Amino acid sequence: MRGEREIVVIGGGPSGSAAASVLARSGRDVLVLEKDRFPRRKVCGEFLAGRARGSLARLDALTAVAAEAEPIDRASLHLPRGRSVSFALPSAAFGISRARLDEVLAAAATSAGAEVAFGMRVIGLEETRSGSVRVGVAGAGGREETIPARAVVGAWGRWNALDRTLDRRFLRNGGRFFGWSGDYDAPGDLLRGEARLYLFPGGYAGLSRVEGGAVHLAGVIAERAQRRLPAGWTAVVAHARGSNPALDRDMALLRPRAGDGGFLGTGPVFFTRKPSSEGRLLMAGDAAGVIDPYLGEGLAVALESGILAGEILASAFAGKFAMGEATARYSRAWNARFSDRVRRGAAGRALMLHPGAARVAAALAGERLVRLAMGSA
Numbered sequence: 001m002r003g004e005r006e007i008v009v010i011g012g013g014p015s016g017s018a019a020a021s022v023l024a025r026s027g028r029d030v031l032v033l034e035k036d037r038f039p040r041r042k043v044c045g046e047f048l049a050g051r052a053r054g055s056l057a058r059l060d061a062l063t064a065v066a067a068e069a070e071p072i073d074r075a076s077l078h079l080p081r082g083r084s085v086s087f088a089l090p091s092a093a094f095g096i097s098r099a100r101l102d103e104v105l106a107a108a109a110t111s112a113g114a115e116v117a118f119g120m121r122v123i124g125l126e127e128t129r130s131g132s133v134r135v136g137v138a139g140a141g142g143r144e145e146t147i148p149a150r151a152v153v154g155a156w157g158r159w160n161a162l163d164r165t166l167d168r169r170f171l172r173n174g175g176r177f178f179g180w181s182g183d184y185d186a187p188g189d190l191l192r193g194e195a196r197l198y199l200f201p202g203g204y205a206g207l208s209r210v211e212g213g214a215v216h217l218a219g220v221i222a223e224r225a226q227r228r229l230p231a232g233w234t235a236v237v238a239h240a241r242g243s244n245p246a247l248d249r250d251m252a253l254l255r256p257r258a259g260d261g262g263f264l265g266t267g268p269v270f271f272t273r274k275p276s277s278e279g280r281l282l283m284a285g286d287a288a289g290v291i292d293p294y295l296g297e298g299l300a301v302a303l304e305s306g307i308l309a310g311e312i313l314a315s316a317f318a319g320k321f322a323m324g325e326a327t328a329r330y331s332r333a334w335n336a337r338f339s340d341r342v343r344r345g346a347a348g349r350a351l352m353l354h355p356g357a358a359r360v361a362a363a364l365a366g367e368r369l370v371r372l373a374m375g376s377a
């Protein structure tokens with residue numbers, strides 16, 4: 001067993017790196033355990049909302065992200081029968097691949113003084129009577145070890161075996177989705193400065209540019225709808241293109257990126273609020289609640305909730321309140337800041353997944369409704 005660490009952060013995605021940066025900057029001893037080795041691809045629309053600007057600045061990552069990212073200032077929604085609504089975004093967003101974004105944020109956490117250990121999968125958690133948490137890890141070659149920590153941030157994303165270990169209730173929720181993504185080359189200025197969202201029966205997909213001129217496709221489909229299709233993501237994309245002429249027209253101009261390894265798929269995604277703390281763990285990012293991807297806010301909220309978890313733990317370590325109070329304070333703050341977005345996402349999803357309803361709503365309330373649903377009103 002290794003010596004005790006002050007804080008272990010499980011997961012080196014945006015929320016974990018954000019929490020680690022804040023804690024390390026406040027002088028704490030922080031170890032981030034990340035199962036993958038960066039850079040790596042990850043299913044995501046790779047659209048980082050402009051509201052993340054403040055968080056990126058706080059994490060000392062704004063200059064690096066802004067220098068590489070593709071600026072996006074417009075969006076459009078394309079309904080299955082050809083109707084579309086375009087609008088300006090409230091502030092310019094960043095198109096940046098997860099391979100680069102996560103690498104930049106992890107590097108910022110390291111520069112802040114955190115230790116980021118890659119290839120380290122957390123496989124077990126045990127709270128002890130003395131108030132610490134024993135974190136079970138499988139490292140290189142499957143070698144297992146235990147790391148005791150005084151506090152733990154759970155930032156392992158939308159789904160992991162750890163959710164089952166902790167028997168988290170959302171796993172019993174039947175409304176499961178699956179997501180996929182892929183990269184393309186585009187001719188000329190196609191999609192420059194614009195994110196496009198396309199609805200199809202049972203799901204939706206988005207196209208936008210990322211750094212280096214690549215166009216990124218990502219989408220989600222309800223498990224129920226996917227079961228009716230032949231296996232594989234190619235069949236899902238064919239179904240989406242076959243039901244949405246605008247998507248078909250745009251994709252006909254794209255060429256799959258050579259050597260990108262084809263489509264990448266997710267495990268099950270539960271669009272749901274989850275407890276923002278589990279025992280003595282503070283949960284951040286998707287581990288505390290998955291915001292519907294069409295809102296394009298999951299990454300921004302992951303950064304904000306990671307920063308919030310870091311701030312609350314830093315205050316507890318500084319003696320401003322007892323460590324045992326940190327989870328209750330965090331849950332209250334999480335609810336106040338993020339619950340409405342999970343609710344708004346769910347309300348809009350009901351329209352997104354039933355294109356007939358979306359068509360009627362768009363006809364009755366038009367652009368204003370779409371802008372409201374997508375949070376840009």
Ligand SMILES: Cc1cc2nc3c(=O)[nH]c(=O)nc-3n(C[C@H](O)[C@H](O)[C@H](O)COP(=O)(O)OP(=O)(O)OC[C@H]3O[C@@H](n4cnc5c(N)ncnc54)[C@H](O)[C@@H]3O)c2cc1C
Pocket residue numbers: 010011012013014015016033034035036043044045046047048049120121122123155156157158160162179180218219220266269284285286287291293296297298299300302
């Ligand atoms: C199809 C789709 C499209 C999306 N598009 C967008 C978009 O365009 N814009 C947007 O803002 N949001 C989007 N999202 C949401 C966004 O991807 C998430 O909100 C965001 O990734 C959450 O960040 P996170 O740090 O909480 O988790 P993650 O990014 O999932 O990071 C978790 C990290 O933890 C690591 N990990 C997991 N388990 C363990 C373990 N046991 N031990 C060690 N490490 C572990 C993982 O390897 C990973 O690096 C999309 C989601 C989907 C499904």
